[in-house]
Amino acid sequence: MDNKIVEKKLSNGATVYLYQDQTKHVTHVSLGVRMGGIDRGFILDQKEHQIPDGVAHFLEHLLIEHSSYGNLLHVFAEKNLSSNGGTGSLYTRYYFSGVTHITEGIDILIKAISIPYFTEEDICKTKPAIIEEIRGCNDSKMRRLSNLVTENLFQKIPFVSVIGTEKEIESITYELAKACYDAYYRPSNQILFIAGNFDMDEVLDTIENAYASIPEPTTSWEKISIEEPLEVKKKKGLIQMPSGTNTVQVSYKVSIKNHSPIELLKLDFYMSYFLRMNFGVTSKIYNDLLTSGTITDGIGFVHYKLGDFLIIDIQAHTEEEEIFTNAVESVMKTPIYDEDLFDLNKRQEKIDIAVRPEKLGSIIHPFLENLLSLGYPYLDTVEDVEAETFSEFKEMIQNLDFSNNTICIIEKEEEKK
Amino acid sequence: MNQSKTNLYKTENFRTILVQLIFPFISKKEELAASILLPHLLVHTSKKYPTEESFYKKIMENAILEMSCYRERIGKQQFYQVMLEIPDEFVLKEEILEKAISFLIDALYQPNVIEDAFNEDQFQLERKSLQSRVKNNVKNIYGYSYNAILDLVDTDGYLIENLEHNLEQLDSVTAKDVYTFYKKNIQNIEPYVFVFGNVETQKIEKILEKTVYKNQFPRKIIDKPFTCYLERAAKETIYKNDTGPYHQSYLAYAFKVEDMKEEDRPLLSLVYRLLTGDCSNLLHKKLRDEKDLVYSAKSTVFHQNGMLFIMALIHRKNKEKACEAIMETVEQLKNKELIETLLDKLKEENRIDIEKWKDNKHFLASEEIDIYFGFDQRAEELYKQRWQHTAEDVTRFLDRLKLDVVYYLEGEKDGQ
Numbered sequence: 001m002d003n004k005i006v007e008k009k010l011s012n013g014a015t016v017y018l019y020q021d022q023t024k025h026v027t028h029v030s031l032g033v034r035m036g037g038i039d040r041g042f043i044l045d046q047k048e049h050q051i052p053d054g055v056a057h058f059l060e061h062l063l064i065e066h067s068s069y070g071n072l073l074h075v076f077a078e079k080n081l082s083s084n085g086g087t088g089s090l091y092t093r094y095y096f097s098g099v100t101h102i103t104e105g106i107d108i109l110i111k112a113i114s115i116p117y118f119t120e121e122d123i124c125k126t127k128p129a130i131i132e133e134i135r136g137c138n139d140s141k142m143r144r145l146s147n148l149v150t151e152n153l154f155q156k157i158p159f160v161s162v163i164g165t166e167k168e169i170e171s172i173t174y175e176l177a178k179a180c181y182d183a184y185y186r187p188s189n190q191i192l193f194i195a196g197n198f199d200m201d202e203v204l205d206t207i208e209n210a211y212a213s214i215p216e217p218t219t220s221w222e223k224i225s226i227e228e229p230l231e232v233k234k235k236k237g238l239i240q241m242p243s244g245t246n247t248v249q250v251s252y253k254v255s256i257k258n259h260s261p262i263e264l265l266k267l268d269f270y271m272s273y274f275l276r277m278n279f280g281v282t283s284k285i286y287n288d289l290l291t292s293g294t295i296t297d298g299i300g301f302v303h304y305k306l307g308d309f310l311i312i313d314i315q316a317h318t319e320e321e322e323i324f325t326n327a328v329e330s331v332m333k334t335p336i337y338d339e340d341l342f343d344l345n346k347r348q349e350k351i352d353i354a355v356r357p358e359k360l361g362s363i364i365h366p367f368l369e370n371l372l373s374l375g376y377p378y379l380d381t382v383e384d385v386e387a388e389t390f391s392e393f394k395e396m397i398q399n400l401d402f403s404n405n406t407i408c409i410i411e412k413e414e415e416k417k
Numbered sequence: 418m419n420q421s422k423t424n425l426y427k428t429e430n431f432r433t434i435l436v437q438l439i440f441p442f443i444s445k446k447e448e449l450a451a452s453i454l455l456p457h458l459l460v461h462t463s464k465k466y467p468t469e470e471s472f473y474k475k476i477m478e479n480a481i482l483e484m485s486c487y488r489e490r491i492g493k494q495q496f497y498q499v500m501l502e503i504p505d506e507f508v509l510k511e512e513i514l515e516k517a518i519s520f521l522i523d524a525l526y527q528p529n530v531i532e533d534a535f536n537e538d539q540f541q542l543e544r545k546s547l548q549s550r551v552k553n554n555v556k557n558i559y560g561y562s563y564n565a566i567l568d569l570v571d572t573d574g575y576l577i578e579n580l581e582h583n584l585e586q587l588d589s590v591t592a593k594d595v596y597t598f599y600k601k602n603i604q605n606i607e608p609y610v611f612v613f614g615n616v617e618t619q620k621i622e623k624i625l626e627k628t629v630y631k632n633q634f635p636r637k638i639i640d641k642p643f644t645c646y647l648e649r650a651a652k653e654t655i656y657k658n659d660t661g662p663y664h665q666s667y668l669a670y671a672f673k674v675e676d677m678k679e680e681d682r683p684l685l686s687l688v689y690r691l692l693t694g695d696c697s698n699l700l701h702k703k704l705r706d707e708k709d710l711v712y713s714a715k716s717t718v719f720h721q722n723g724m725l726f727i728m729a730l731i732h733r734k735n736k737e738k739a740c741e742a743i744m745e746t747v748e749q750l751k752n753k754e755l756i757e758t759l760l761d762k763l764k765e766e767n768r769i770d771i772e773k774w775k776d777n778k779h780f781l782a783s784e785e786i787d788i789y790f791g792f793d794q795r796a797e798e799l800y801k802q803r804w805q806h807t808a809e810d811v812t813r814f815l816d817r818l819k820l821d822v823v824y825y826l827e828g829e830k831d832g833q
Contacts, residue, residue: 023430025772071706077695078762080769099772128709136712136730138664139558139828242662244552281473291538296545317549344477351480354508355432358778412556413662 013188019195027196035184036090037162041224054164057087066122067112110210152234152406249315257308261376273345434614438499442602450590451598456486463524492643540592607634646677646723663828677723683803689718756808
């Protein structure tokens, strides 16, 4: 039986989504806030605030570690609820899962996140762990590469990394944290997603009662949008660090500003098919580069939405930077559209969607991505995929502009003699 | 029909069918590279589909969600675990079970071999890919440090039997060597078969008779010990300092259980949970919440080796404080009152975990395999054994938990 997601809009502006599956033993609860690493500024009660890197992530730590209940990780653990938080480029998520104490957990989560309790002292206490986290990321090849790519992609939006630098974290003040909180953490900017085995009425009552106890925000706010041009900031970047191999990544910045949520959903599927077709195991470039010894492993590829752009990353471990990047650019200029492979990919996607209900995680993550990244408040269905056509696929991809990219390299650092 | 050969676990709770084949084997040290390369050569191409492209297309046509082969070790026993995952016919609305299993069996028993060796081009690709992965692993702070610790704690040669310690073997192994290894351990050998999902007994038996059991190959016996308890590296604790080009520094404490026996496993597990379990989490509370020394500190337990590691990534200026904090945490384990309270909480946490795992088909399938071979017991049984112990038992057990090695890798980049 395919379960549907039920949507409930609350009077305070928060939206609740519920996916009930009573064949499961577990319930997952996610509270999402539309504030991520890419958010740069806002106006709160007519005062403008700029947000450096790391603030969204910092707030996540602050609210978890210094809630009115204490450290939420420990509070939930006492009730046998596994919990954590995560901050991405576009949103922040607080979540827990468990078998018992679900409604208690929901009540605590809503109140802890929606009623700020942190002090100036707590701002200082939160910093050391994040600074250690930053140092850890500086030792991570993939994190360093990701930061370099983001830095090179954006001209006007000064976004490099979700967690920021040590200097940026040290500069966070109570005033800035409180202003960001007051702007972004209002109920109208939140969503709740409950998935698993729960009593619908009981959960809805708990949510409504919890939010009823939260004072309405009295401030007005709006996000400051930054008009980001299509051209990348820098065409090339290089970092040297300890590594077994060189890694080269070609990242494309593609405008999707005028795409509607349903178009973004379709594009999400079509881009997966396109990348597999042109860079996957069945592609000419993969076979040519492997045979010639240019690459030793596969070609990695991923796409994601960042602001008004679709970012496409194509990566390989290779010492032959020029050969690899020329090959990638050549494919992107004249890509292949194979109808047989399209049909195979489409069938694979239908199967993946049909088996999703087996694992709650396979429902939660795609839905939250659809909702918070694409603005599409539904779970993709087999019927959505069934409706895809080869001609639409070709047209949507061909309408994209692949002329802007940046090439970023992680180069092996020479060992000290 | 060989009904007793197939281990079928029929369940309607999932939408996929898992077919797992277990090939036990024993390899010598000089066969390490061959034994690790072999699985890669079996699931990317075959005689019938000699290119990755044709093989992958066939995987998609057969609606195979996953097809993989891994080398596993439990103590001194090694085996290949081959896994096939397909949607069940109620999801797909077409019959693919026989086609998918036939494809898998064909790949396993008709591999991409030319003149008594694996296809040279494919072999070189797989070897280069592994070389690349190993080189990257030993360059990152975790891989480098972990292998450095293994060097120090491994008094048997068991743990360092990995590619990171045997890169020269990976460089020199040939396609013929790997095929020789294949002939000894897969060709003409029948695997143990486990099927998990919504499938009728008669139907699956019929398919397996036509495919896996067709040639009536013999099965290998699993007869090696499932443990390899390690002796202490030296009478006194070994302190090893190292440096590396990293922003963080790595601190690890390796403990070994003196005269480790099977019945000590629940207690070792309890110590691990006290240090790292959600509702206890002594390490996190001490090193992060109380002392601001880490982003994360964790412990890892090696049941088969009678070992426990505590690891933390720190700033080098905090080395002394971190060492003190770790030993303070270990001392806390001797506080009976505290441990009694925590044991009650952890017991409930474990009970809840067992409920959660019922939603995880891979956990359930692995559990059945573990029970069949005697690698482990059912989660409910382990639960009973674990929670019969008291705080007194834990504190007494701690007398046998000896600090074997302290490893410290200082990051030279000093957070810059």
